[in-house]
Amino acid sequence: xxxxxxxxxxxxxxxxxxxxxxxxxxxxxxxxxxxxxxxxxxxxxxxxxxxxxxxxxxxxxxxxxxxxxxxxxxxxxxxxxxxxxxxxxxxxxxxxxxxxxxxxxxxxxxxxxxxxxxxxxxxxxxxxxxxxxxxxxxxxxxxxxxxxxxxxxxxxxxxxxxxxxxxxxxxxxxxxxxxxxxxxxxxxxxxxxxxxxxxxxxxxxxxxxxxxxxxxxxxxxxxxxxxxxxxxxxxxxxxxxxxxxxxxxxxxxxxxxxxxxxxxxxxxxxxxxxxxxxxxxxxxxxxxxxxxxxxxxxxxxxxxxxxxxx
Amino acid sequence: xxxxxxxxxxxxxxxxxxxxxxxxxxxxxxxxxxxxxxxxxxxxxxxxxxxxxxxxxxxxxxxxxxxxxxxxxxxxxxxxxxxxxxxxxxxxxxxxxxxxxxxxxxxxxxxxxxxxxxxxxxxxxxxxxxxxxxxxxxxxxxxxxxxxxxxxxxxxxxxxxxxxxxxxxxxxxxxxxxxxxxxxxxxxxxxxxxxxxxxxxxxxxxxxxxxxxxxxxxxxxxxxxxxxxxxxxxxxxxxxxxxxxxxxxxxxxxxxxxxxxxxxxxxxxxxxxxxxxxxxxxxxxxxxxxxxxxxxxxxxxxxxxxxxxxxxxxxxxxxxxxxxxxxxxxxxxxxxxxxxxxxxxxxxxxxxxx
Numbered sequence: 001x002x003x004x005x006x007x008x009x010x011x012x013x014x015x016x017x018x019x020x021x022x023x024x025x026x027x028x029x030x031x032x033x034x035x036x037x038x039x040x041x042x043x044x045x046x047x048x049x050x051x052x053x054x055x056x057x058x059x060x061x062x063x064x065x066x067x068x069x070x071x072x073x074x075x076x077x078x079x080x081x082x083x084x085x086x087x088x089x090x091x092x093x094x095x096x097x098x099x100x101x102x103x104x105x106x107x108x109x110x111x112x113x114x115x116x117x118x119x120x121x122x123x124x125x126x127x128x129x130x131x132x133x134x135x136x137x138x139x140x141x142x143x144x145x146x147x148x149x150x151x152x153x154x155x156x157x158x159x160x161x162x163x164x165x166x167x168x169x170x171x172x173x174x175x176x177x178x179x180x181x182x183x184x185x186x187x188x189x190x191x192x193x194x195x196x197x198x199x200x201x202x203x204x205x206x207x208x209x210x211x212x213x214x215x216x217x218x219x220x221x222x223x224x225x226x227x228x229x230x231x232x233x234x235x236x237x238x239x240x241x242x243x244x245x246x247x248x249x250x251x252x253x254x255x256x257x258x259x260x261x262x263x264x265x266x267x268x269x270x271x272x273x274x275x276x277x278x279x280x281x282x283x284x285x286x287x288x289x290x291x292x293x294x295x296x297x298x299x300x301x302x303x304x305x306x307x308x309x310x
Numbered sequence: 311x312x313x314x315x316x317x318x319x320x321x322x323x324x325x326x327x328x329x330x331x332x333x334x335x336x337x338x339x340x341x342x343x344x345x346x347x348x349x350x351x352x353x354x355x356x357x358x359x360x361x362x363x364x365x366x367x368x369x370x371x372x373x374x375x376x377x378x379x380x381x382x383x384x385x386x387x388x389x390x391x392x393x394x395x396x397x398x399x400x401x402x403x404x405x406x407x408x409x410x411x412x413x414x415x416x417x418x419x420x421x422x423x424x425x426x427x428x429x430x431x432x433x434x435x436x437x438x439x440x441x442x443x444x445x446x447x448x449x450x451x452x453x454x455x456x457x458x459x460x461x462x463x464x465x466x467x468x469x470x471x472x473x474x475x476x477x478x479x480x481x482x483x484x485x486x487x488x489x490x491x492x493x494x495x496x497x498x499x500x501x502x503x504x505x506x507x508x509x510x511x512x513x514x515x516x517x518x519x520x521x522x523x524x525x526x527x528x529x530x531x532x533x534x535x536x537x538x539x540x541x542x543x544x545x546x547x548x549x550x551x552x553x554x555x556x557x558x559x560x561x562x563x564x565x566x567x568x569x570x571x572x573x574x575x576x577x578x579x580x581x582x583x584x585x586x587x588x589x590x591x592x593x594x595x596x597x598x599x600x601x602x603x604x605x606x607x608x609x610x611x612x613x614x615x616x617x618x619x620x621x622x623x624x625x626x627x628x629x630x631x632x633x634x635x636x637x638x639x640x641x642x643x644x645x646x647x648x649x650x651x652x653x654x655x656x657x658x659x660x661x662x663x664x
Contacts, residue, residue, distance in 0.1 A: 207397035210364050213384040214391045215462065216414035222385075225410075229401040 042290070049283035056275040067284035089267070089285070093292075096263040099178070099253075100246035103185035104193075107242045108235065110186075111193030115234075118194070119201035130198060133191050145184055145251045152180060152256075176258030184252030185242075192241035200234025233304065240300055244293050264289055313375070315340040315466050315498040316361060321370035323356050323522075330356040332522035333370075338500060339515075340375075340465075343492045345501045347509040348519035349545065354502045357519075358468050361500065363387045374466065385414075390459040391468040395475065396451045398443035404430065404454050405439035411462035429457035432491075449480045456491075466498045473508065485511050506546050510534060518542050539663045543589035550590045550631050552605075556583050556661065566661060569627040572604035574654070576661045587662050592620070592634040594658035597644070603651035607631050609644050619643070623650060 049067050052060040074084040118129040136144065152158050152174040159171035174180050208230060212222035228235070250265030257263070264285065271282025316338040323331035331353045338344045346354035359365045361372060363384030372380050379387055390411065398407050408429050412422035430436050433453035443451055452472060459467055469488075473481045489512045492499045503509055509516050510530040518525040518533060518541070526533055526542045537543035540551060556578060557565035564578035566588060576588065600606065607623035610630075614637075621633040621643070633652065635643070644650050 205395075205397065207393055207395065208399060210362075210384070211391070211393060211397040211399070211458075212410070213364075214362060214389075215411035215458070216385050217410075218385055221414065226399055230399075232401075 045283045045286050045290075049280055049287045051280050051283075053278045053280050057272070057277050057279060059279050064280065067278070067280040070278075070281055071284055071288065092262055092267055093264060093288075095261065096247055096265075099181055099185065099261070099263060100243050100249075103182055103189065103246045104239050104243040106182065106186050107190050107193040108239060111190055111238060112197055112235070114190075115194045115197035116201055118198050119204070126202070130195065133194050136187075137191065141188060141251060144187070145255050148180075148184055148187065149175060149255055152183070175256065176260065178257070178261055180256035181253050181261045181263075184256040185246045185249060188249070188252060189242040189246060192245070193238040196237040196241065197231060197234040200231035200237075204230055236300060236303060240296065244296065247293065248289055313340050314338065314373075315342065315375060316500065317371075317373045318357070318361070319371045319373075321357065321360060321372065322368045323353075323360060323365060324368045329522050331360070334519075334522070334524050336517055336524060336527060338498060340498055341496045343489065343499045343501065343512055343514045345503060345509040345513040345516045346519060347503055347506060347516050347545075348525075349504055352519040353522040354504075354519050355470060356522075358391075358470055358500060358502045361466075362389060362391050362468050388464055389466045389468055390462055390464040391470065392452075392455050392459045392472045394471045396443075396455040396472075398451055398454055398458070400443055402442075403439065404435065404441050404443065404446070407443065407454055408457045408461050410458065415462060426457075426461055429461045430454075432460075433457045448475055449484070452476060452484065456488075460495070460497070464497065466500065469499060469501045471502055471504070474503070474505070481508075488512060510546070518545060520545070535657075536660065537589060537662065540587060540589075543660070543662055548592055548632065550592060550595070551587045551662075552590060552625075552629060552631070552659075553627075554586055554588050554661070556586050558583060564661070566659070568604055568659075569625055569629065570604075570606055574604065574659055576659060578661050579663065582661065582663070586664065588659040589662055590631075590654060590659050592632040594655050595631065595633045596653040596655065597621070597633060597635065598651040598653045600649040600651055603653040605631065605652040605654070607650060607652060609646050609648045609650055611646055612643060623652070 048059055050063055050065065052062040052064040052066065054060050070086070071089045072086055074086040114133075118126055118133070121129055150156055154171040154173065154175070158174070159168075162168045162172065163170075174183075204227070208226050209222050212226040213219075217225060248265045248268070249263065250269045253261050253263040254266050254269070268282050268285050268289070271277040271279060271285065314337045318337075319335050321331050321334045322329075334353070334357060346357055348354045356365060360367055361374075363379070363382060363386075367380050370380075371378060374388065399410065402410070405423065405426050409417075409422040409426035412425055417425070427436070427439065430439055433456055435450060435453050435457070438446065438450065438454075443454065446454065452475075455472065473484050473488075476484060485508060488499070488501075492512075501509075501512065510533075513530055515527060515529055516533050517527045520541050526538045528536075533542065534546050537546060537549075543549050544551065552568065554569075555567040557567070557573075559578045559580050559582060562577055563575050564582065566574045566576045566578070566586075568574065568588075574588075595605075596603075605625065607625045610622045610624055613620040613622065617637055619635045619637055621635055623631045623633065625631060631652065
């Protein structure tokens with residue numbers, strides 16, 4: 001990156017805060033990163049979504065709305081009959097939303113007590129516990145997902161154990177079910193729920209719980225009325241960090257869910273895989289997904305701003 | 311004597327192997343402003359938290375208006391607490407904070423708003439109902455905490471060093487206000503502090519604590535003027551501890567020989583013969599010409615303290631004596647190095663148990 005090279009003003013001695021001539025060169029690396037890794041790819045994606053599908057992948061540089069047309073409409077926008085909504089891809093989105101939502105809820109139900117447990121340990125062991133939560137992340141997500149496949153398949157150790165314990169006669173089918181997808185998403189993204197909540201609970205003033213109890217709140221009421229509102233920024237951040245990647249996930253649905261649980265991530269992946277793909281369509285689906293995520297983030301930002309005023 | 315509001319019997323609290331409270335028994339009267347006073351780590355806060363229900367007794371008993379509450383969780387105890395750092399709910403408005411206790415008691419929205427409003431009026435914060443705690447100054451937050459704790463109408467209010475985070479002027483004003491509030495409402499206040507001046511100003515009675523034990527319980531005047539032991543004498547106010555030789559005790563009195571030879575007749579418990587200390591408050595010593603008075607010393611320095619001057623003198627035996635002299639702009643103070651005599655007023659010296 002040329003922008004990261006020595007700045008013209010650098011020879012004039014140590015930088016002084018507010019020394020204006022240096023501000024621009026120092027900002028350039030950040031701008032370059034944002035430009036190269038954010039603006040250009042997203043821009044490309046948006047542009048591609050409005051191009052014509054190329055033969056055997058790729059694009060033809062010719063403006064077209066065909067990708068969006070395919071996503072939303074049953075019959076062509078410019079056909080003789082009136083256009084009608086196409087449900088196939090909306091159903092894929094709906095299923096993805098549902099799956100991601102459920103995975104987020106599961107992560108929250110398991111993650112909140114976990115985070116609470118870690119945050120209430122003595123300061124020294126706290127760091128160790130938080131560290132342990134991240135240990136699975138040293139192994140690549142693909143490898144962990146494939147391993148889950150082996151664990152839960154019909155002849156896998158989970159089913160063997162169930163049979164050995166006499167809990168079931170025949171293996172329970174877990175692979176290629178919604179359950180498997182949920183398990184995969186849960187396992188993949190749980191730490192993203194635990195860590196922000198942990199950070200919030202660690203900052204929580206436990207005197208507030210005492211104050212609530214002192215004023216007559218039972219433990220559950222105190223949790224609802226005082227604890228959860230106090231650590232809500234952590235909960236919201238955790239939910240977003242689980243929900244957003246779950247929405248676009250393709251490893252778990254692909255490897256664990258089979259054909260029935262086709263999700264957005266797989267839909268996009270398929271458009272760029274092999275020679276049968278449709279790049280503009282894949283780009284259009286990505287743009288639609290991105291828009292949805294942006295709406296979720298805007299909601300979060302507004303929420304934070306309201307919190308900030310409080 | 312009024313009915314006891316809180317009775318603590320043989321309270322013991324251990325944290326792991328550490329003794330926080332070592333067999334404390336006391337009885338706090340109804341409508342009393344009662345202060346638990348002591349240095350940090352003396353067990354005063356532990357005792358308060360035991361009464362509030364945040365800690366469980368290791369052994370002993372606590373009764374509130376005759377009812378044993380040792381096994382009740384804090385949300386079922388009819389006491390409320392003003393926390394040291396206020397512990398206001400940051401996500402609730404001032405009004406909602408004050409109304410919280412009423413809400414927990416099932417008081418309807420309109421009624422609890424009205425009563426919370428009254429509480430805010432009482433602490434002069436009517437205009438702040440819609441604000442959030444972070445938008446208030448420390449003194450205002452303190453008042454909200456007070457209103458919140460009083461709103462449910464407790465018969466006993468616990469206050470955990472509530473003034474310690476305020477600046478001096480505000481603290482002094484709040485002392486008067488708290489005392490007035492206590493007298494007007496007739497609620498029993500149990501007040502924890504390490505500030506002896508605060509304790510003396512506000513309390514009906516004070517319990518002085520040290521190392522998990524009660525040292526002395528009594529009215530401010532008693533605590534200050536008749537300390538039972540060295541700890542109390544030293545902790546409350548400023549004092550001179552002078553080593554003495556106690557002679558044979560007879561009829562509750564004993565001859566007590568001061569360094570330098572003067573002998574006083576002081577109240578003494580039977581069997582307290584031998585080497586002990588007397589406590590002499592600096593304001594009870596009067597300067598006299600050399601040779602006069604019961605003690606003699608050499609002036610070391612004079613410290614200017616505004617309303618008073620503090621004269622530091624050293625006795626022949628080596629012990630230091632502090633003498634408080636009112637700052638009346640006299641010019642005839644002895645210069646450093648001068649020999650002076652010191653006169654002890656009637657009752658100025660008090661023989662202490664160790």
